[in-house]
Amino acid sequence: MHIVSLAGGIGGARFLRGLRETSPDARITVIGNTGDDITLFGLRVCPDLDTVMYTLGGGINEEQGWGRTKETHVVKEELAAYGVEPQWFGLGDRDFATHIVRSQMLEAGFPLSQITRALCARWQPGVELLPMSDDRCETHVVITDERGRRAVHFQEWWVRLRASVPAESIALVGVDGAKPAPGVLEAIEEADVVILPPSNPVVSIGTILQVPGIREALLPKTVVGVSPIIGGAPVRGMADACLTAIGVETTAQAVLDLYGAELIDGWLVAPEDSGVRLDGVRVVARPILMRDPETGADVAADIARGALDLALELAR
Numbered sequence: 145m146h147i148v149s150l151a152g153g154i155g156g157a158r159f160l161r162g163l164r165e166t167s168p169d170a171r172i173t174v175i176g177n178t179g180d181d182i183t184l185f186g187l188r189v190c191p192d193l194d195t196v197m198y199t200l201g202g203g204i205n206e207e208q209g210w211g212r213t214k215e216t217h218v219v220k221e222e223l224a225a226y227g228v229e230p231q232w233f234g235l236g237d238r239d240f241a242t243h244i245v246r247s248q249m250l251e252a253g254f255p256l257s258q259i260t261r262a263l264c265a266r267w268q269p270g271v272e273l274l275p276m277s278d279d280r281c282e283t284h285v286v287i288t289d290e291r292g293r294r295a296v297h298f299q300e301w302w303v304r305l306r307a308s309v310p311a312e313s314i315a316l317v318g319v320d321g322a323k324p325a326p327g328v329l330e331a332i333e334e335a336d337v338v339i340l341p342p343s344n345p346v347v348s349i350g351t352i353l354q355v356p357g358i359r360e361a362l363l364p365k366t367v368v369g370v371s372p373i374i375g376g377a378p379v380r381g382m383a384d385a386c387l388t389a390i391g392v393e394t395t396a397q398a399v400l401d402l403y404g405a406e407l408i409d410g411w412l413v414a415p416e417d418s419g420v421r422l423d424g425v426r427v428v429a430r431p432i433l434m435r436d437p438e439t440g441a442d443v444a445a446d447i448a449r450g451a452l453d454l455a456l457e458l459a460r
């Protein structure tokens with residue numbers, strides 16, 4: 145069985161760990177969001193690809209959800225001592241090594257897809273991790289602050305401002321000329337089912353779907369999504385700020401409507417959202433929180449199993 149999944153950062157990575165656990169014999173191809181990527185300190189940072197790679201490869205800082213476990217921050221402190229900006233973005237020493245390797249390879253002319261494969265050779269995530277595109281596209285956010293109306297990189301809005309300033313619009317700069325990375329369309333074409341984890345529907349899944357050709361390739365496939373919204377609030381992160389920016393309500397219904405029945409065949413929602421409906425979509429209500437609210441145990445594999453079972457049933 146070949147499963148394709150589109151993924152953002154923390155939530156997507158934890159879901160994928162569950163998916164791999166629940167279907168150890170399946171071939172899993174992950175198409176990762178690269179709209180969050182940024183060049184800092186002369187290095188190319190790909191937060192979502194790294195979060196998936198470290199989470200599935202056993203190197204993630206579990207509490208934080210991003211960056212490396214057993215991390216130290218000597219380089220960050222030294223850069224700060226020189227007054228180097230930005231100081232609001234924290235790269236740890238171990239993580240720096242990943243960025244040095246990636247940036248060296250980019251400088252030598254390798255495409256991001258090949259570099260990602262080289263990095264994954266160390267981490268062995270147990271899935272094939274592909275960037276959505278080898279072409280550089282970056283998410284920028286228009287805000288108005290004390291410096292007036294301006295566009296800032298997504299990371300500045302997300303990390304420095306904690307999405308506290310309303311996003312007036314969100315744009316994926318460079319997407320018009322971007323092509324899916326090698327292997328992306330082929331993986332979708334060959335997939336038995338496609339699963340959308342509860343990643344951010346605007347700046348993670350929505351970004352991947354904007355790469356010309358990806359959404360179109362998914363339309364004939366059986367696609368099952370897990371709602372990133374439970375009872376009117378994001379499962380994690382600040383998805384509500386992103387949805388508001390594009391004029392979409394923070395509800396499981398509105399996110400399903402945004403993706404549309406053309407794309408989605410099955411939609412997992414939490415029991416409190418059991419009233420969600422869309423013609424042509426099978427909606428299943430069941431617990432979808434990846435951590436058990438009582439014990440705190442990781443139950444991502446149960447949710448991934450629920451999504452996969454629904455997809456396999458609909459694909460028949």
Ligand SMILES: O=c1nc2n(C[C@H](O)[C@H](O)[C@H](O)CO)c3cc(O)ccc3cc-2c(=O)[nH]1
Nearest residue numbers: 153180190191194210211232233234235303
């Ligand atoms: O909130 C933060 N998130 C950080 N993140 C997470 C990241 O900015 C976002 O959560 C994602 O881009 C959204 O998916 C990092 C991710 C990396 O791969 C590497 C470094 C960072 C650094 C930070 C940070 O300093 N603060």
